Amino acid sequence: MAGGGGELVSNKQVIFRDYVNGFPKDSDMFLTSGNINLKVPEDSDGILVKNLYLSCDPYMRLLMNHIPSQSVFTAYTPGSPVTGLGVGKVLDSKHPDFQEGDLVWGTIGWEEFSLITTPQGFFKIQHTDVPLSYYTGILGMPGLTAYAGFYEVDLLKNKFGFDEAFNYKEEPDLNAALKRYFSQGIDIYFENVRGKMLDAVLLNMRIHGRIAVCGMISQYNLGEPEGVCNLMSIIYKRVNIQGFVAAEYYHQFPKFLEVVLPYIRQGKITYVEDIVEGLENAPAALIGLFRGQNVGKQVVVVARD
Amino acid sequence: MAGGGGELVSNKQVIFRDYVNGFPKDSDMFLTSGNINLKVPEDSDGILVKNLYLSCDPYMRLLMNHIPSQSVFTAYTPGSPVTGLGVGKVLDSKHPDFQEGDLVWGTIGWEEFSLITTPQGFFKIQHTDVPLSYYTGILGMPGLTAYAGFYEVDLLKNKFGFDEAFNYKEEPDLNAALKRYFSQGIDIYFENVRGKMLDAVLLNMRIHGRIAVCGMISQYNLGEPEGVCNLMSIIYKRVNIQGFVAAEYYHQFPKFLEVVLPYIRQGKITYVEDIVEGLENAPAALIGLFRGQNVGKQVVVVARD
Numbered sequence: 001m002a003g004g005g006g007e008l009v010s011n012k013q014v015i016f017r018d019y020v021n022g023f024p025k026d027s028d029m030f031l032t033s034g035n036i037n038l039k040v041p042e043d044s045d046g047i048l049v050k051n052l053y054l055s056c057d058p059y060m061r062l063l064m065n066h067i068p069s070q071s072v073f074t075a076y077t078p079g080s081p082v083t084g085l086g087v088g089k090v091l092d093s094k095h096p097d098f099q100e101g102d103l104v105w106g107t108i109g110w111e112e113f114s115l116i117t118t119p120q121g122f123f124k125i126q127h128t129d130v131p132l133s134y135y136t137g138i139l140g141m142p143g144l145t146a147y148a149g150f151y152e153v154d155l156l157k158n159k160f161g162f163d164e165a166f167n168y169k170e171e172p173d174l175n176a177a178l179k180r181y182f183s184q185g186i187d188i189y190f191e192n193v194r195g196k197m198l199d200a201v202l203l204n205m206r207i208h209g210r211i212a213v214c215g216m217i218s219q220y221n222l223g224e225p226e227g228v229c230n231l232m233s234i235i236y237k238r239v240n241i242q243g244f245v246a247a248e249y250y251h252q253f254p255k256f257l258e259v260v261l262p263y264i265r266q267g268k269i270t271y272v273e274d275i276v277e278g279l280e281n282a283p284a285a286l287i288g289l290f291r292g293q294n295v296g297k298q299v300v301v302v303a304r305d
Numbered sequence: 306m307a308g309g310g311g312e313l314v315s316n317k318q319v320i321f322r323d324y325v326n327g328f329p330k331d332s333d334m335f336l337t338s339g340n341i342n343l344k345v346p347e348d349s350d351g352i353l354v355k356n357l358y359l360s361c362d363p364y365m366r367l368l369m370n371h372i373p374s375q376s377v378f379t380a381y382t383p384g385s386p387v388t389g390l391g392v393g394k395v396l397d398s399k400h401p402d403f404q405e406g407d408l409v410w411g412t413i414g415w416e417e418f419s420l421i422t423t424p425q426g427f428f429k430i431q432h433t434d435v436p437l438s439y440y441t442g443i444l445g446m447p448g449l450t451a452y453a454g455f456y457e458v459d460l461l462k463n464k465f466g467f468d469e470a471f472n473y474k475e476e477p478d479l480n481a482a483l484k485r486y487f488s489q490g491i492d493i494y495f496e497n498v499r500g501k502m503l504d505a506v507l508l509n510m511r512i513h514g515r516i517a518v519c520g521m522i523s524q525y526n527l528g529e530p531e532g533v534c535n536l537m538s539i540i541y542k543r544v545n546i547q548g549f550v551a552a553e554y555y556h557q558f559p560k561f562l563e564v565v566l567p568y569i570r571q572g573k574i575t576y577v578e579d580i581v582e583g584l585e586n587a588p589a590a591l592i593g594l595f596r597g598q599n600v601g602k603q604v605v606v607v608a609r610d
Contacts, residue, residue, distance in 0.1 A: 194536065213539050227532010231499065234518050234548035241546035243539035 006039025006092075014110035014282050016076040020064040023221045023290055028064070029082060029283040036113045040094045046117040047098050049088035051108050052305065054279075055136035056286045056298035058192075060084055061220040081109040082282070087125070087135045088114065089305065095119050103128065105135040110282055112302060123253060130264055131273075137297035138271045139260065141246045147256045148249040149190055149212035153242045168193060169292065174200035185209065185237075194218050195226055202230040205237045213243045221290055272296030311344025311397075319415035319587050321381040325369040328526045328595055333369070334387060334588040341418045345399045351422040352403045354393035356413050357610065359584075360441035361591045361603035363497075365389055366525040386414035387587075392430070392440045393419065394610065400424050408433065410440040415587055417607060428558060435569055436578075442602035443576045444565065446551045452561045453554040454495055454517035458547045473498060474597065479505035490514065490542075499523050500531055507535040510542040518548045526595055577601030 011034050020028050040046050063076045063083075076082060090102040091113070098104065098119060106122035108114045116122065125135055137143060164181045171177045178186065178200050185206030191198060194216035205211070219225045233239060249256075263269045274294040276285045282300040289298050316339050325333050345351050368381045368388075381387060395407040396418070403409065403424060411427035413419045421427065430440055442448060469486045476482045483491065483505050490511030496503060499521035506516070524530045538544060554561075568574045579599040581590040587605040594603050 213536075215540065216537060219537065225534045225537065227534050228536055229530045229532050231518075231533055232521060232524065232530065234546065235520065235550060236548075238548045238550060238553065239546075240548070241539065241544075243541075243543045243545070245540060245543060248543065 006037045008035050008037050009113070010034070011036040011112050012279050013081045013112075014279060016064070016078055016080060016082050018078045019066040019075075020061075021223065024061065024064060024287050026283055026287065029286075031280050036115065038091050038113065040092045040115065042094075044115075044117055045095045046093075046115055047090050047095055047104075047119045047122070048092040049104065049108060049114045049116055050091050051086055051088045051112060051114055051302045053087040053133045053136050054108075054110055054282055054300040054302060055085040055140065055142075056282075056289050056294070056300065057084065057142065058215055058217045058220060058289060060286060061290060081111050082286075083107055083109050085136060085141050086302075087132050093119075098122070098124065103132065105140055110279065112279065121250075123250075127257065127261055130261070133273060133275065133299045133301070134264070134271070136299050137273065138264065138269065139257065142297065143260060144249055144253060144256050145214050145246040146190075147260065148244060148246060148252070149214060153210070153212045153244065168197045175203055178204040182206075188212070191215070192217060194228065198228055199230045202228075202233040202239075205233055205239050207237050209237055209239050211239060211241045213241060214245060217290070273299050275299045275301060277301050311342045313340050313342050314418070315339070316341040316417050317584050318386045318417075319584060321369070321383055321385060321387050323383045324371040324380075325366075326528065329366065329369060329592050331588055331592065334591075336585050341420065343396050343418065345397045345420065347399075349420075349422055350400045351398075351420055352395050352400055352409075352424045352427070353397040354409065354413060354419045354421055355396050356391055356393045356417060356419055356607045358392040358438045358441050359413075359415060359587055359605040359607060360390040360445065360447075361587075361594050361599070361605065362389065362447065363520055363522045363525060363594060365591060366595060386416050387591075388412055388414050390441060390446050391607075392437050398424075403427070403429065408437065410445055415584065417584065426555075428555075432562065432566055435566070438578060438580065438604045438606070439569070439576070441604050442578065443569065443574065444562065447602065448565060449554055449558060449561050450519050450551040451495075452565065453549060453551060453557070454519060458515070458517045458549065473502045480508055483509040487511075493517070496520070497522055499533065503533055504535045507533075507538040507544075510538055510544050512542050514542055514544050516544060516546045518546060519550060522595070578604050580604045580606060582606050 013032050013034060014029050015032050017028050017030055038048055040048050063073055065075060084107065085105065086108040087103065087105045088108055090098050090100055090104060093099050103125040104122045105125060166177055168174060174196055182204055186201060186204050187206050187209050189201050189211045191211050191213040192215035195218035272295065274296045279302045285298050285300050288294055318337050318339060319334050320337050322333050322335055343353055345353050368378055370380060389412065390410065391413040392408065392410045393413055395403050395405055395409060398404050408430040409427045410430060471482055473479060479501055487509055491506060491509050492511050492514050494506050494516045496516050496518040497520035500523035577600065579601045584607045590603050590605050593599055
């Protein structure tokens with residue numbers, strides 16, 4: 001028995017098969033089962049986590065590329081489990097910041113149990129009067145992204161309601177649609193799409209408009225990125241563009257919770273989740289993300305407690 | 306005799322023939338001669354200026370397009386004189402801010418004499434211990450552009466020296482060149498080129514690098530703009546991009562002079578002009594700008610006083 005005692009149990013895992021071209025397919029991942037000791041090894045200061053909720057996020061596609069050019073992330077390793085953000089429960093800890101029973105969120109494997117050898121990046125979940133799965137979405141990295149993009153880039157304040165909405169995939173003339181909805185021009189754009197959408201947005205920016213950029217999902221499955229053409233608008237409209245990643249704002253997570261938790265408790269934020277049950281359904285859920293199949297935040301339930 | 310007396314003299318003019326496709330050619334402009342009364346009409350509060358120095362600037366190409374899409378500028382009128390920034394001497398004034406003998410700079414016609422009916426946008430030249438032509442360049446709009454891009458966009462401070470230089474038109478591999486010169490990445494880029502240069506720069510930005518954007522000369526003679534591909538770097542490197550135009554900083558012109566004039570007087574700034582003599586040579590000078598024929602700021606001398 002490895003590592004000074006402890007229970008050896010089976011551990012289902014979703015393995016990343018090999019680097020991906022184009023849209024990810026079922027065959028790019030496969031399910032396997034190993035064994036895991038539910039005790040943290042003696043010489044480690046890690047934590048052993050039972051995984052509860054997995055998050056499917058667009059950035060994961062970038063980690064499936066052989067060389068994520070210029071990436072601040074590290075690519076997935078073929079033959080190893082897919083990793084992503086998720087919520088789990090600490091079963092064992094040799095780290096002073098965590099103890100058995102703690103609920104945490106951070107980067108975990110797509111598996112039933114994960115041994116986290118460097119748990120410094122994990123957050124302890126203090127507020128459990130909201131669904132735990134929210135810490136994969138509105139109360140996790142995606143929520144913090146929205147918060148940082150709006151508040152820390154000095155963008156939109158005091159405005160959580162939408163006046164209008166349209167589906168950029170179904171609009172035959174994006175330029176015309178934007179002119180219709182933004183007759184005075186766009187003050188603030190949250191860039192997560194790129195492609196034709198960004199080109200149309202650039203044409204319709206207001207003078208001194210601002211663009212917060214944290215994703216470009218239309219490009220992730222392309223071999224070569226598409227060109228963006230209407231960049232002269234940056235000069236004509238004196239636009240400010242700020243790229244950012246949520247990871248740089250993790251130190252503000254407590255402040256973020258202070259702002260957002262009351263809105264959730266008071267029902268002032270409408271939040272929709274698309275919940276899939278079972279680790280074995282995680283690959284299909286992730287693949288569906290890039291086909292626009294999910295309605296709301298895509299979450300995978302590994303276990304409910 | 307028009308306008309209550311005054312001298313009627315001949316006025317050579319460079320006329321814009323018609324909207325331009327591709328690179329501008331000699332035949333897109335032609336020289337003509339009219340007459341002008343050297344007195345401001347009684348019912349005007351304008352000024353009558355003898356033009357001394359004309360500035361050739363890349364933005365002028367944009368004014369030669371039929372519809373400068375999204376432009377904050379107004380296109381040239383076929384059959385009317387080319388206009389641009391220049392230095393002149395006031396021969397007559399009915400405006401309280403100007404009087405005969407004042408040296409000024411602002412937007413004038415490509416002609417010997419211009420009647421300026423709205424001289425509010427003109428600057429009086431106070432410091433004449435430096436060459437007057439400098440007010441078309443280092444002490445005019447281009448200088449203010451550099452100043453605003455560095456100081457007002459909170460960019461590069463206390464650093465007017467170049468460590469390295471290369472010609473982006475002669476470099477076979479821009480990405481490799483930038484990696485060679487900027488092994489730690491680029492902190493600040495002043496965007497005036499676009500095209501392959503911007504794509505290579507994006508790949509080589511440092512984390513939290515900044516890009517000030519006030520021109521994209523590689524695109525001005527193209528029918529359709531080229532796509533820029535490496536925009537994911539905006540996220541990976543958390544880049545800030547700020548578009549701006551010098552016109553928004555004209556109120557800071559006195560402060561700008563306070564900073565730059567001492568450097569010029571002390572010989573701490575090396576400034577090179579490419580001076581062409583004679584209004585009749587102005588079209589060729591402007592055309593040469595887009596072929597990279599000038600060495601230093603392209604100026605046309607209409608008259609020296």
